[in-house]
Amino acid sequence: MSTAIKRGRRVIPLVALVSAGVLAMTACSGDGGGGASGSGTFTYLGQNENTTIVDTLKTLSGDQCKTENAAAKLTPDAIPGTTWDQQLQLLAGQGGLSNFSMAAGTPSLMKQFIEGDQVKDLSTELKDLDLEDKILPAAASTIKALHGTDDLYALPTEFNIEGFWFNKKMLEDNGITPPKTWDELVDAAATFQAAGIQPFSASGEQGWPITRLVGNYLFRELGPDALQKVADGDAKLTDPEYVKAANEVAKLGSAGYFGDAPTSIDYDTSINLFLTGKAAFLYMGSWAITAFNDEAQNQIGVDNVGFVPFPDVEGGKGSSDQVPANVGIPTMFASNGFTDDTKAWLGCIVENYGDTVLKDNGVVSGFKIDNPPADLPATTKLVQEQIEKAPSSVLWFEALMSAQATTVSQSNGGGLANGSITGEQFMKLVQDANQG
Numbered sequence: 001m002s003t004a005i006k007r008g009r010r011v012i013p014l015v016a017l018v019s020a021g022v023l024a025m026t027a028c029s030g031d032g033g034g035g036a037s038g039s040g041t042f043t044y045l046g047q048n049e050n051t052t053i054v055d056t057l058k059t060l061s062g063d064q065c066k067t068e069n070a071a072a073k074l075t076p077d078a079i080p081g082t083t084w085d086q087q088l089q090l091l092a093g094q095g096g097l098s099n100f101s102m103a104a105g106t107p108s109l110m111k112q113f114i115e116g117d118q119v120k121d122l123s124t125e126l127k128d129l130d131l132e133d134k135i136l137p138a139a140a141s142t143i144k145a146l147h148g149t150d151d152l153y154a155l156p157t158e159f160n161i162e163g164f165w166f167n168k169k170m171l172e173d174n175g176i177t178p179p180k181t182w183d184e185l186v187d188a189a190a191t192f193q194a195a196g197i198q199p200f201s202a203s204g205e206q207g208w209p210i211t212r213l214v215g216n217y218l219f220r221e222l223g224p225d226a227l228q229k230v231a232d233g234d235a236k237l238t239d240p241e242y243v244k245a246a247n248e249v250a251k252l253g254s255a256g257y258f259g260d261a262p263t264s265i266d267y268d269t270s271i272n273l274f275l276t277g278k279a280a281f282l283y284m285g286s287w288a289i290t291a292f293n294d295e296a297q298n299q300i301g302v303d304n305v306g307f308v309p310f311p312d313v314e315g316g317k318g319s320s321d322q323v324p325a326n327v328g329i330p331t332m333f334a335s336n337g338f339t340d341d342t343k344a345w346l347g348c349i350v351e352n353y354g355d356t357v358l359k360d361n362g363v364v365s366g367f368k369i370d371n372p373p374a375d376l377p378a379t380t381k382l383v384q385e386q387i388e389k390a391p392s393s394v395l396w397f398e399a400l401m402s403a404q405a406t407t408v409s410q411s412n413g414g415g416l417a418n419g420s421i422t423g424e425q426f427m428k429l430v431q432d433a434n435q436g
Contacts, residue, residue, distance in 0.1 A: 040071070040072055040073060040341075041072055041075045041099075042068070042069070042072040042075065042099050042100065042341065042342060043076075043077070043099045043100070044074065044076045044077070044099070044100045044101060045076075045077050045078070045079065045091075045097075045098035045100075045101035045102070046076065046077075046078050046101065046102050047078060047079065047081035047084060048078045048080050048081065049081045050081070050102070050329060052158075052357065052361055052363060053102070053157055054076045055360075056157075056353060056356055056360065056361070057076065057349075058074065058076070059356055059360060060349065060353065061073075061074040064348060064351070064356070065345065065348040065349070067344075068341070068345045071341045071344065072339075072341035072342065072345060084102070084104075085104055085105050085106055088104055088113075089109065092113060092116070092118050095336050096336075097118060097119075097334035097336060099333065099334055099345070100331060100332075100333055100334075100342075100349075101331065101334070102329050102330075102331055102332075103119075103153075103329065103331060103332040104332075105329075107146050107148070107399070107400070110146070110147050110153070110332075111147055111148060113153075113332070114147060114149060117335055118335055118336070119153050119154075119332045119335060120153070120332070120333040121151050121153060122151075122153060122155065122346070123152045124151070126152070126346075126350065129343070129346070129347045129350070131347060131350045133368065134351060134354075134367055134368050135152065135350070135367065135368070136156075136159070136366050136367065136368055136387055136388060136390075137390070138161070138323055138325055138366070138390035138391070139156035139159045139325070139327065139365075139366025139367075139387070140156075141325075141392040141393045142156070142159070142325045142326070142327050142366075142393040142395065143156060143327055143330055143366075145393070145394075145399075146327070146330075146399065153332060154327075154330035155330060155349070155350065155353075155366075156327050156330055156365055156367065157328070157329070157331050157353060157357070157365055157366075158328030158329065158330075158363055158365055158366075159326075159327055159328070159364055159365050159366035159387060160285040160287050160325065160327075160328060160364070161285065161325050161326075161383060161386055161387055161390070161393075162212065162284065162286070162323075162325065163283070163307055163323070163386075164179075164282070164283050164307070164310065165274065165281070165282045165283075165284055165292075165305055165307055166281050166282075166305075166306045166307070166308060167277060167279075167280050167300055167304060167306075168303075168305070169300070169304055170192070170197065170280045171188070171280065174191055174192065174195055174197075175191075176188045176191060176192075178306060178308040179308060179311050180308075180312060180320070181311050181313070181314055182217065182220070182248070182311050182313045182314070183314060185311050186251075186252070188281075189252065189255070189281075192280045193255065193257060197280055198257075198258075198259050198273070198278060198279040199257040199258075199280055200252070200257050200258050200259075200279060200280070200281045200282070200283070201258075201259070201265070201270045201271075201273040201274045201278070201281070201282045202258050202262060202265065202270055202282070202283060202417060203262075203265050203266055203267045203269070203270040204262030204264070204265055204413065204414030204417040204418060205263055205264060205265055205266045205414060206266065206267055206413075207409070207410035207411055207412065208398075208413060209270065209283055209284070209413070210249065210258075210262075210413035210416050210417045211396075211397045211398065211409050212324065213310075214245050214246050214249050214397055214416070215245075215324075215395075215396055215398075216310040216324055216397075217249065217313060218242060218245045218397075219310075219318045219322065219324075219394045220311070220312055220313040220319075220320070221244070221313040221315075221316035222316070222317055223316075223318050224318055224322050224394045226318075227395065227397070227400055228400065230242075230434075231401075236431055237427040237428075237430055237431040237434070238424075238427050238428055238431045242427060243427050244423070246416065246422075246423030246424070246426045246427050247422065247424070248423070250419065250421070250423045250426070252417075253416050253417045253418055253419040254419035256419075259273075259279075261418070262414060262417035262418050263417065263418055270282065270284075271288060271291050272297070275291065275292070275297050275298045275299055275300060276299045276300070277299060277300045283310075285326055286364060286383040287328075289362075289364075289379045289380055289383060290362070292379045293362075293379060293380065302378055303378060305378075305379055307379075307382055307383075310324055321389075321390060321391055321392075322390075323386065323387075323390040323392075323393050323394070324393070324394055324395075324396065325390075325393035325394070325395070326396065333346060350367065353365065353367055354367025354368065354369050355369055355370055355371050355372075358372065358373065358376075358380075358384075359373050362380060364380065364383050364384055366387070368388070369388075372384065397409065398410070401430070402433070402434055404433045405433040405434035408433035409426075409429075409430045409433075412430070
């Protein structure tokens with residue numbers, strides 16, 4: 001799992017621009033500028049911190065994509081993630097984006113690339129290649145929602161779903177079935193609390209595991225476009241129906257369902273509390289299956305870990321099959337320099353990347369899997385099955401917000417978990433920051 005995802009944010013934070021001279025040198029070094037590179041190469045640009053994508057491409061170049069590699073040799077390069085968006089902007093301005101690269105970290109920059117015709121419309125290309133069905137519907141839905149488009153402009157080389165993981169034995173011992181509605185979840189939490197068992201483990205220190213609950217409640221009650229309406233200015237977080245969602249989460253905090261001091265709990269501790277049997281539920285993304293599959297960390301046993309989607313809100317417009325999702329770092333193809341050889345690489349990646357990265361790295365992607373490994377861990381198999389059957393997805397609470405609003409939201413999420421802030425106060429703080 002990438003560090004950005006571990007913090008609960010896909011967006012790479014912007015830093016002060018380094019000098020144009022240094023960036024220009026980076027843009028011209030190696031083979032990073034795929035659009036300007038000569039024929040016979042297929043250039044890939046990634047971040048130094050992420051080696052999974054490039055390693056998978058190298059594997060493909062020597063195996064399933066050997067023919068494509070012979071025609072256009074894979075030529076990878078990497079730069080620091082801390083200046084990723086700035087360097088992409090410079091490369092795009094010079095017409096030097098690599099043939100294939102990690103997408104822009106911020107959705108707003110990706111939208112600029114799309115509007116400027118700097119990245120390829122993959123819906124059209126995949127239709128021409130007859131490979132549209134290789135992208136899972138939930139993954140395509142997530143990427144389109146992030147970029148605000150009806151067409152696909154990036155590939156889901158990683159795909160994470162989110163929901164409630166639960167301790168099967170704890171639920172069985174207390175006569176609780178996996179909750180399908182919000183009311184059932186709240187009732188289950190009350191039962192555990194009365195039995196002396198902490199209902200939820202969550203990192204109040206990071207805040208996003210709490211704000212995710214607010215966003216998901218909104219999606220279930222108001223529908224999957226609830227936060228798009230806020231982004232479009234057609235609704236406000238301070239509207240009564242929006243405040244209700246934050247109040248519902250605040251009630252959990254006031255009841256003590258997140259423990260005595262949730263703001264002191266960091267990410268790793270929240271995982272540990274669940275895997276050592278000290279909490280019944282953990283709301284988390286599927287990137288956590290690495291920890292679930294680690295016998296040293298998972299003391300409750302991998303077969304004792306269950307999963308249930310964020311439940312329905314009775315009478316709501318949303319549905320639990322609209323899975324909360326995160327695409328990690330999607331990848332894009334540059335329009336400039338998109339040749340027949342590049343298109344051949346696109347086809348080979350779409351056909352083979354998912355199976356290869358799952359087999360070699362245990363990474364679940366948004367590609368349809370044709371040959372799953374026979375020894376796939378139970379939790380990984382569970383996630384893959386959930387993704388394959390999900391018809392669509394929803395984003396996270398802050399996905400369409402400004403950087404300032406995201407910071408305000410996540411820094412105050414812990415307050416909802418310990419009962420020190422009301423839903424009204426929380427939503428006003430975030431709404432004000434999003435307008436600023």
